[in-house]
Amino acid sequence: SQKIEQNSEALNIQEGKTATLTCNYTNYSPAYLQWYRQDPGRGPVFLLLIRENEKEKRKERLKVTFDTTLKQSLFHITASQPADSATYLCARNAGNNRKLIWGLGTSLAVNP
Amino acid sequence: NAGVTQTPKFQVLKTGQSMTLQCAQDMNHEYMSWYRQDPGMGLRLIHYSVGAGITDQGEVPNGYNVSRSTTEDFPLRLLSAAPSQTSVYFCASSPHQPWREGRNEQFFGPGTRLTVL
Numbered sequence: 155s156q157k158i159e160q161n162s163e164a165l166n167i168q169e170g171k172t173a174t175l176t177c178n179y180t181n182y183s184p185a186y187l188q189w190y191r192q193d194p195g196r197g198p199v200f201l202l203l204i205r206e207n208e209k210e211k212r213k214e215r216l217k218v219t220f221d222t223t224l225k226q227s228l229f230h231i232t233a234s235q236p237a238d239s240a241t242y243l244c245a246r247n248a249g250n251n252r253k254l255i256w257g258l259g260t261s262l263a264v265n266p
Numbered sequence: 267n268a269g270v271t272q273t274p275k276f277q278v279l280k281t282g283q284s285m286t287l288q289c290a291q292d293m294n295h296e297y298m299s300w301y302r303q304d305p306g307m308g309l310r311l312i313h314y315s316v317g318a319g320i321t322d323q324g325e326v327p328n329g330y331n332v333s334r335s336t337t338e339d340f341p342l343r344l345l346s347a348a349p350s351q352t353s354v355y356f357c358a359s360s361p362h363q364p365w366r367e368g369r370n371e372q373f374f375g376p377g378t379r380l381t382v383l
Contacts, residue, residue, distance in 0.1 A: 197374030256309040
């Protein structure tokens, strides 16, 4: 079955450094991967979508890559700030199944 | 635009009670869905709708009903609440269905935290 795996361990980094979060998928390549941010007590907020034929996508301090050989997407936050502290979720389309498949998320803490 | 709104924010029910979680969006999105989020389980799809009058089951539909009489509203009904339905419920909408090309990112509501005693 198709799965999404994200680092379960929380990531702690120092302000100003680059945070890198990993999303690994199984089985065939998804048509796209989506990244969301979720703050405690709130709903997820969409950040970026990267398609299968795109190697990299950027938005301000955010960068997402898609490696179909490694079956992996990396999510980078450059010049990280304490306000970037949140849980980051990865999701993929599920082929013929009419839904998104979600990872459990990785918690990021940026320390001042 | 208000985006996606959900009511109530918190609810406590007794086992066997029924209730409706409300969801509305003002973005004219065709696709709407309900998720539940539980620790260690991630977001799981309960039901979804691809347009007014059209609904379908997700991966965990048992114990829940939905209807979509208008583009804007997509209520979720708990028929007879059980402690296993204690969870945080999110409604989401999207311009297009997730399996289609085009804008299909999900817009989430603030969630309803439900406790069933």
